[in-house]
Amino acid sequence: MAAAMPAPPRATRADLARIAELVSHGARVLDIGCGDGQLLEIMRDERGVDGRGIELSQTGVNACVSRGLSVIQGDADTDLADYPDRAFDFVILSQTIQATQNPREVMTQMMRIGRRVIVSFPNFGHWKVRTHVALRGRMPVTSSLGYEWWETPNIHLCTLTDFTALCDLLGADVERTITLGSMFGGSGAVRTQKGPPGWWANLTAEQAIFVLDCQ
Numbered sequence: 001m002a003a004a005m006p007a008p009p010r011a012t013r014a015d016l017a018r019i020a021e022l023v024s025h026g027a028r029v030l031d032i033g034c035g036d037g038q039l040l041e042i043m044r045d046e047r048g049v050d051g052r053g054i055e056l057s058q059t060g061v062n063a064c065v066s067r068g069l070s071v072i073q074g075d076a077d078t079d080l081a082d083y084p085d086r087a088f089d090f091v092i093l094s095q096t097i098q099a100t101q102n103p104r105e106v107m108t109q110m111m112r113i114g115r116r117v118i119v120s121f122p123n124f125g126h127w128k129v130r131t132h133v134a135l136r137g138r139m140p141v142t143s144s145l146g147y148e149w150w151e152t153p154n155i156h157l158c159t160l161t162d163f164t165a166l167c168d169l170l171g172a173d174v175e176r177t178i179t180l181g182s183m184f185g186g187s188g189a190v191r192t193q194k195g196p197p198g199w200w201a202n203l204t205a206e207q208a209i210f211v212l213d214c215q
Contacts, residue, residue, distance in 0.1 A: 033096035125159030181206030
């Protein structure tokens, strides 16, 4: 009998690859809502980080442990207060803030815990989303918002401008913004700029990564 072929490696999510590049070699990192540990594994193997993770689902925690990662089961909305000030060089929240109960409090705790904070999320201000709502009168289902309204875990959808306003409210210094996808460049287009994004990015970006300097 022929040996079974190994399963092909799963593609890395676009924002995770970019986030890994932003993290310094050997940094102390906390990945909140780390899922199955893909980002932590990349950062461990390619950046040599001292990584820790928090994940709500037991399935995700089990997957992380099977990768040899240091991850605990926990809730971003309630458990971040247990960490001391400036415990990590980077605190990361990727594609999760829109699923938290209290994004403002989560951000406040992240800024206290980390010297830098990295947040990625889908942009609800993207032109396709606006057009879908305007013309069809229904909540959109897109590559970055891939759920019907009745099954989505996303409870606090926001635009790039909304998130920038929250950063201003919290006194967070937006060091740089990376936008993924554009009206003309397609889903693979990537743009990096210093500071917060402008109106054009809010209209054209499918996803964004914010890097906040909390030192």
